[in-house]
Amino acid sequence: MSKRSLVVALMLMLLFVTGLISAVSNDTFVDIDMGNIDSLDPHWQYDSASAEIVANVYENLIQFKPGSVTEFEPLLATEVPSVENGLIRDGGKTYVFPIREGVIFHNGNDLTPEDVKYSFLRALIQERSGGPVWMLYEPLFGIGSSLSSISKELVGVEDPKELTPEQSAKVYAYLEKAIEIDGNNVIFHLPEPYPPFLSILVRDNGVSAILDKEWTIAQGDWDGEPTSIAKYHDPSKEADPLYDKMNGTGPYKLTEWINGERTVLTAFEGYWREPARIRTIIIRSVDEWSTRKLYLQRGDADCVYVDLQYLNQVENMDGVNVVKDLPRLSNTSGIMNFNIVTEGNPDVHSGKLDGKGVPSNFFSDIHVRKAFSYAMPYQIYIDEVVQGMGKQGRGPIPEPFLGYDENSPVYEFDLVKAEEEFKKAFNGELWEKGFEITLLYNTGNDQRKTAVEMLKYYIEQINPKFKVNVRGIQWATYLDKLSAGQFTLGFMGWGADYADPHNFTVPYMRSDGTFGGFKGEDYIKWARENVDPLVNEGASTADPERRLEIYKQLQNIAYENALDIYLYQPTGSYVFSDKVKGFVYDPILEPGLYFYNLYKE
């Protein structure tokens, strides 16, 4: 063998040998997800991939007890306020949080009440459009408030970016009144009682995460001055100083972030509790399922994201542990537009009640909505399409929230009843003439596609004059149709921002809710009268019994009026290597993980 070929052979051997030491060691955890992280700024981010990083690096005043979404335990505060311990006062309008001492940030700075106050004010001032900060405005300044509405009311300027320093100081004084420091306590003053307030302040909700004031200012963020709101309000993502930097008090600190490729977190030695057992967390994003699966199979990943339809491929895999049937705080429903804009809208066909299309107010007729609700084969969908991982929805409020009652009435799949309802619709005219409509789904979402296809299949069986089409459109077009009021019927999902029924009744039912607002003029008028007062009362009544009554009533109104087709509440799953122990399900963070509890053996 010549010298050169010897060298080549040696190199090749080395190439293989170095490969054999690639299994993940026990102090490292490799988590393989999908999708990009939107931002590392806790007050900016509003997606689950970002929330996972934020929840492990930053901390909040309180957190949920393990596995619960109703009971709290202290985190950066030393006590959870309650009426009993005297830290909730004035009938639920004052919340007092004693701040923990001896906590340090990752850069070594001490946590002070001033940091807490600064963090909330910074979030309120930044309030980026499309962001999560509305969750703080509602409890602290009343329903429907925002920086813009406050600034308009106080100084007559609608766009906070146009506030002069004097006007800014006035607005700031108003904001500041809500958050007061008293010795080692931080006190929140609410205009009205707001029972969901504590569930907004928990860990997993970045909007109430605590920043280090000194460090944040040093990064070029809000300088803490009352006069500078205009400069720091609603920055673009790239101009946000905390977009790619983190400094919290949490069990892990950020050591590396290459967006779309990988994030590395390292256990923080100075953590105020025991340091985390797993020293290094590596979070990678791999979009291709086969590749993720092989990483898991080879032991190069400790946790991978698995889409529902692939779950059976890993369930019997050696060395893999699948945790299933975890109730998720979300639901998927068919949203119906009460006033479809017919102009230039191919999905309503003729746009009239003439058998060749549907009129604008098609879904305004309660009998049409009820008929559609009866025509949905809920159980078949859950068994076949989502592999049994979920249960039929009973209204906008999912389990385990106030107002959810597993004995409340629901629409069963019943084509006879659907036929009866169709016969009553438009005084029988609809049954006589028939209709043609196109239902929508956003392409790429096969589960939603199947949902509308099932409706088509069964409705067309009821009357040969009924014609239902199904059309997939790009997400961008979907958005455009929603905004233009041209949307007919499509399935959409809602996931909890915080654990309270209020977070479901607002989007689904209130006249200005995310879905409610898309349902057209007839709905908005009706909801203003019949729904809005109750929804708002639910969030401002301190009495838990009255709250229960209200949410039961709202759930029932939604059922009686068949406002949406409440398809199902999904259950979640995690796929781990069987070396991973200590997993505690965190419903708000799902599908993310809180790594502090985990260890490997």
Added chain:
Amino acid sequence: MFSYIVRRILILPIILLGVTLLIFSMIMSLSPYERVSAYVKDPAQLKGGVAQLDALIEKHGLNDPWYQQYGRWLGNAVRGDFGWSESAGAPVTQAIRERFAATFEITLFALLPVILGGVLLGIFAAVHHNDPWDHISRILSIIGWSFPTFVFGLIVLMIFYGVLGWFPPGRLDNWALSIVNSPEFTNYTGLYVLDSILNLNFPVLLNALRHLVAPVFSISILWWAFLMRITRSSMLETLQKEYIRTARSKGLKERTLIYKHAVRNALIPVVTVSGQMVIGLMGGLVVVESIFDIRGMGKFLADAAQQLDYAGVLGGAIYFGFILIIINLIVDVSYALIDPRIRLE
């Protein structure tokens, strides 16, 4: 030739201006609500309803007249700021720089084996016209060319990573990535193979090479087959030319005849398709990148287009225009080098 090159390079900005204007007008034919989907990426982010959508449209100026929006983009682009790519979560220049390195590395490593292998096989098949070797290589090339990359890539991954564990996906193992991303390691080029040599870090070099084997192999199969077929048919045509017959009857050695007289003439079409191949490779390989977990140009461009990330798409178009013109220029120049009868005017 020099003036030809200069002229071609001078045309570049004009072409890029035209291309971006064209793409921009296509994007602008969508409504502001469609374009705002770049910032509201899926239904789960639809939290604020119509009011929030309007606020976002206002914030990003999506309702301004098209010439204002294009002017804004162009004004910044001239100063080297190509905007923020929402799909990559980074400034466009940074996103392209990072992904270009991955794509370029694969292209570089695929190029030599593909072109050399393809051309040699093609010549071999043509010289042995109609004997069993020719048939075998023709059948193999048909299989190679018609095998979809996503199937072939997956098979390669499953065998060499899933079963054997030799060639894992990704560009580096986690331990190597930690070294490369640490401050002690200088990233001169972003090409891990080159950087690890410059940093004298041989474990990383070996690791980088190991990760290149599978994707380079998957790409090579396809292009081998393609180049082989082109070379073979071009070679066959040349071998039937009269001057070859004359040379042969003059008693020229077969070897000299083929490599000196025939190949040079047969290479022109090969150079043309090789140029196309390089352009294709540099534009990224969505499928190979997805399967082998490589963050390259292909996935970037596909994501940007899918998410209506117009800054990303325009940045990608400029990148592509650049590559297209440079590679075509190289192809033109090599024509002149291969065949002195061709003059570039």
